[in-house]
Amino acid sequence: MYRVLVLLLLLACAGPKGNSPELESRIYAHTNGLIPRDAEIQISFRDNIEISPSDLADGSGLIRFTPALKGRTSLRNSRTLVFTPDELLPTDQEYRCRVNMGKVFKDLKGDTRYGFRLKVQPFQMELSTLSLSPSPGGNSQLQRLSGELSFPDKADQDWPAHMLRLVFNGRPVTLKGQLSSNARTYAFWADSLERGEEDRVIELRWSAREAGSSEQGTRSLTLPGTGVFRCLQLTERSSAPQQFVLEFSDPLDPDQELTGLVRLEPAVALDLKREGNRVVLVPRTRMSGRVQVSVAGELRSTHGTSLGEAWAGQLDLPEAEPGLRFVGQGTILPSGDSLLLPIESRNLRGLVVSAIRVPQDNLPQFLQVNQLDGQSELYRVGRRVWWQEFALPAPGERRQEWTRHVLDLAPLARRFPRGLYHLEAFFLPGHSLYSCAGMIPEPVLPGPLAHGENDQDYRAFLDARRNAAVQQGWSHSDDPCADDFFWSWWDDEPTRVTGRNVLVSNLGLLASSQEDGSLLVGVSDLQTGRPVPDARVELWSKDLLRLASASLDAQGFARLANPDAGLPTSWRDASPLLVAVRGDDRIFMKLDAASRLSLSGFDTDGVGAEHGLKAWITGERGVWRPGDSLFVSCMVQDPQHTLPAGHPLELELRTPLGTRYLSSRQNMAASGLNVFRLATAPDAPTGHWEAVLKLGGREFRQLLRIESVRPNRLAVDLELEGPLLAGRKLTGNLDVHWLHGAPAAGL
Structure with a gap:
C-alpha cells in the first residue's frame, strides 16, 4: 500500500514534461493559450508531411487530449494538421494535448510525443442595450422593452433564455428572444407592458449560472404613468459616425421643428433625426470628455403633451480609441522611384509594419486559394522578409482625428x-x-525602434511585448487602458491589426469572354495608359497547367481560344488564371465568378453576333431630303475569318412601303469598312426607308429617315445694333448656314 500511495503521489505532482529540442525544431506553430468554444486545434510543421488515411482515423492515437475529446483529424494543407471537435467545448476547461510525432515523421526515435496545454476561455456576458419604445402598432399606452446580450464566445441555444428574468410592477413577465447566427449576441424583448396611472418599475435580472459562470446583475427602468410625457434616458449609440440618443415615453410630434429645442454642449455643428420616440443627435465632429444634452420644455409628443420642464442629461465620453487603417481598396501599385501607400492613424505615436512576401513564381499557388487581396495560407507560399517599428509625428491637438501618413515601399x-x-x-x-488615469503619454515615441528581417526576430519582439502584458479578461477588450485591448489571449497575437496586399506591377489587365468561347485580352501600361504590344498573355489551369498563350498585337490585344480540350470542364468552370508577362513584370487575374465585373452599372444594349459575324450600318446624317445624296457606311467585323477576302457585299435601299428602290454591290474591303454612294429622286416618298446589307447569307438592317421638311440643323448668328431694351425697335443682321457650311437661303 505504501508503494502504491507514493507512486500515485508522484504522478499527481508530476508537471508537464518538456518537449525535446528535436521535436520543437519540427513544429512551426500551434494553437495555444485561451481558445474559444468553437476553436479548431491546429499544428503547423516546418516541413511537408505525409500521413496515411489510417493515421487520421479516429482512435489512431495521432492526437490525444486529456480529458478526452471527441473529434476528427484532417490535413489543412501539406504542413498543417487540424483537429475539429465534434461539439462546442465546455467553458473554462483546461486540456492537455499530445501529438504523436512518430506518425508524422518516420525518422524520429525515442519519445516522439509533443505536448502543449490549452484552456477554453471562461464564459462572460454583457448587457449592451436596453430601451423602451411603443409596442408595434404605435400604441404608446403599451410599451416594448428590448435589449441585447453580448458574449465573447458561442453560447448554447438554451443558455440565454435561462439567464434573464424580467419583473414588471412586481410580477414576472415572459421574455422572448433570438440567438444570432454566430451565437454571440442574444436579442430579447417583451411586448404589451401597460402604463398605469402611476409610474411603474421594470427590473431586468441576469445570471450566467447556466453557463457555469458567477456573473450576475440587475438593471432597472421606470415606465411613466399614463398621460405623462418624459425623457427616459440619454445614451451613446455604438456606431460611426458618433451618435447620442434621447429616449422619450411617447413618440414625438412629427411636425415640430427640433432645432433650438434640443441642444448639445459644448456647442458644435449638429444634425438631428427623429426616430419614433427617440431623437438622435449626430455631431459633425467627434466629441470626447463630458457633454451635456438639454431639451426645452416646449417639446411635444404626438398627443400634444409638452415636456413641461426643461430636461438635461450628461455623458462622460471616452476619448477616441487608438486606431489604424489603410486608405482605399486597391491591390496593384505601379512601380516608380517611390511606392507610396497611404495609411491613417488616430491617437497614436507609433506603429509596427511587417511584410510577408509571396515571390512572383509562387503567386499561381497563392491564387489557388485566394483572390489578389486574400491572405489564406500565406506561409505556405511566402515568408516574412521585413518588419519595423515606426515613430509617428506628434499630432498635437488633432490626435483624436484621423491623420494621414504614407509608407514608402x-x-x-x-x-x-x-x-x-x-x-x-x-x-x-x-x-x-x-x-x-488622467495622464497622456509623451507625444513622441522614445527610441530605440525595433526592426528585423525574419519571422524569428518578429516573434521574439512580439513575445517580449506580450510577456509584459497583464490579462484582465474579455470584459476589458474594449478598454484602451487595458492590455486586453491590444492582445488576443487565444493566440498571443496583436488584435488591432489592419492588412493590405500590394502587388507591384505596371501592367493593367482586362479580359472579356466572347460568344464563341474565346477570351479577348487587353494589356495597358498603368503609368501611361498606352497599350503594351511587347507582351504576351498565358492561361493556366488551377493545377498550374498552361492551357494557352498568345502575343499581343500593336493595339495591346490578344485573343485566346477556348482551351477546353483535355479538361473535364470548360475553362469557365475550371477557374483558370490569366497572366500577362512583359520582361520580368507580371500581372495576374483569376477568371472566376468572384472576379467578374457586375454589368448592372453599364449600358449593355446591342446586337449579338451570329456565327461570329457582325455588321454596323450608318450614314453621314440623321435625316435626308428627297433628292439628296446618301453616303451609307457599312462596317463588318469577322474575327473568325468566316468570309474569304473580297467577299461581295450588296446594299439594298427599300422605300417606306418595303419595295426595293435600288441596290449596289461592292467587294468587302480589307479594313472591313465599305462606303456606298446612293441617291433618291426629288419626288421620292418620305418616311422611314430601310438599308439592307446582304452578306454571306445574312441580312443586316438599318432605318434611314428621308423627310420633306427642312431639318433644323442650322448655325445662326444674330448681331443687334444696340442693347436689348423694352419699347424700342431693334435692327440687326441674321447670318444662317447649314451645319455642313452651305448658306441657308430661302428660309
Missing part, C-alpha cells in the same frame, strides 16, 4: 523585387496616446 521592393507583399500594420500599448 520602394526600399522594400528594391531589396525584394517582384512579388506580392502582405502588409500588416498594428499598434501595441506603448504606441497609444490614449489618456489613462
Whole structure:
C-alpha cells in the first residue's frame, strides 16, 4: 500500500514534461493559450508531411487530449494538421494535448510525443442595450422593452433564455428572444407592458449560472404613468459616425421643428433625426470628455403633451480609441522611384509594419486559394522578409482625428523585387496616446525602434511585448487602458491589426469572354495608359497547367481560344488564371465568378453576333431630303475569318412601303469598312426607308429617315445694333448656314 500511495503521489505532482529540442525544431506553430468554444486545434510543421488515411482515423492515437475529446483529424494543407471537435467545448476547461510525432515523421526515435496545454476561455456576458419604445402598432399606452446580450464566445441555444428574468410592477413577465447566427449576441424583448396611472418599475435580472459562470446583475427602468410625457434616458449609440440618443415615453410630434429645442454642449455643428420616440443627435465632429444634452420644455409628443420642464442629461465620453487603417481598396501599385501607400492613424505615436512576401513564381499557388487581396495560407507560399517599428509625428491637438501618413515601399521592393507583399500594420500599448488615469503619454515615441528581417526576430519582439502584458479578461477588450485591448489571449497575437496586399506591377489587365468561347485580352501600361504590344498573355489551369498563350498585337490585344480540350470542364468552370508577362513584370487575374465585373452599372444594349459575324450600318446624317445624296457606311467585323477576302457585299435601299428602290454591290474591303454612294429622286416618298446589307447569307438592317421638311440643323448668328431694351425697335443682321457650311437661303 505504501508503494502504491507514493507512486500515485508522484504522478499527481508530476508537471508537464518538456518537449525535446528535436521535436520543437519540427513544429512551426500551434494553437495555444485561451481558445474559444468553437476553436479548431491546429499544428503547423516546418516541413511537408505525409500521413496515411489510417493515421487520421479516429482512435489512431495521432492526437490525444486529456480529458478526452471527441473529434476528427484532417490535413489543412501539406504542413498543417487540424483537429475539429465534434461539439462546442465546455467553458473554462483546461486540456492537455499530445501529438504523436512518430506518425508524422518516420525518422524520429525515442519519445516522439509533443505536448502543449490549452484552456477554453471562461464564459462572460454583457448587457449592451436596453430601451423602451411603443409596442408595434404605435400604441404608446403599451410599451416594448428590448435589449441585447453580448458574449465573447458561442453560447448554447438554451443558455440565454435561462439567464434573464424580467419583473414588471412586481410580477414576472415572459421574455422572448433570438440567438444570432454566430451565437454571440442574444436579442430579447417583451411586448404589451401597460402604463398605469402611476409610474411603474421594470427590473431586468441576469445570471450566467447556466453557463457555469458567477456573473450576475440587475438593471432597472421606470415606465411613466399614463398621460405623462418624459425623457427616459440619454445614451451613446455604438456606431460611426458618433451618435447620442434621447429616449422619450411617447413618440414625438412629427411636425415640430427640433432645432433650438434640443441642444448639445459644448456647442458644435449638429444634425438631428427623429426616430419614433427617440431623437438622435449626430455631431459633425467627434466629441470626447463630458457633454451635456438639454431639451426645452416646449417639446411635444404626438398627443400634444409638452415636456413641461426643461430636461438635461450628461455623458462622460471616452476619448477616441487608438486606431489604424489603410486608405482605399486597391491591390496593384505601379512601380516608380517611390511606392507610396497611404495609411491613417488616430491617437497614436507609433506603429509596427511587417511584410510577408509571396515571390512572383509562387503567386499561381497563392491564387489557388485566394483572390489578389486574400491572405489564406500565406506561409505556405511566402515568408516574412521585413518588419519595423515606426515613430509617428506628434499630432498635437488633432490626435483624436484621423491623420494621414504614407509608407514608402520602394526600399522594400528594391531589396525584394517582384512579388506580392502582405502588409500588416498594428499598434501595441506603448504606441497609444490614449489618456489613462488622467495622464497622456509623451507625444513622441522614445527610441530605440525595433526592426528585423525574419519571422524569428518578429516573434521574439512580439513575445517580449506580450510577456509584459497583464490579462484582465474579455470584459476589458474594449478598454484602451487595458492590455486586453491590444492582445488576443487565444493566440498571443496583436488584435488591432489592419492588412493590405500590394502587388507591384505596371501592367493593367482586362479580359472579356466572347460568344464563341474565346477570351479577348487587353494589356495597358498603368503609368501611361498606352497599350503594351511587347507582351504576351498565358492561361493556366488551377493545377498550374498552361492551357494557352498568345502575343499581343500593336493595339495591346490578344485573343485566346477556348482551351477546353483535355479538361473535364470548360475553362469557365475550371477557374483558370490569366497572366500577362512583359520582361520580368507580371500581372495576374483569376477568371472566376468572384472576379467578374457586375454589368448592372453599364449600358449593355446591342446586337449579338451570329456565327461570329457582325455588321454596323450608318450614314453621314440623321435625316435626308428627297433628292439628296446618301453616303451609307457599312462596317463588318469577322474575327473568325468566316468570309474569304473580297467577299461581295450588296446594299439594298427599300422605300417606306418595303419595295426595293435600288441596290449596289461592292467587294468587302480589307479594313472591313465599305462606303456606298446612293441617291433618291426629288419626288421620292418620305418616311422611314430601310438599308439592307446582304452578306454571306445574312441580312443586316438599318432605318434611314428621308423627310420633306427642312431639318433644323442650322448655325445662326444674330448681331443687334444696340442693347436689348423694352419699347424700342431693334435692327440687326441674321447670318444662317447649314451645319455642313452651305448658306441657308430661302428660309
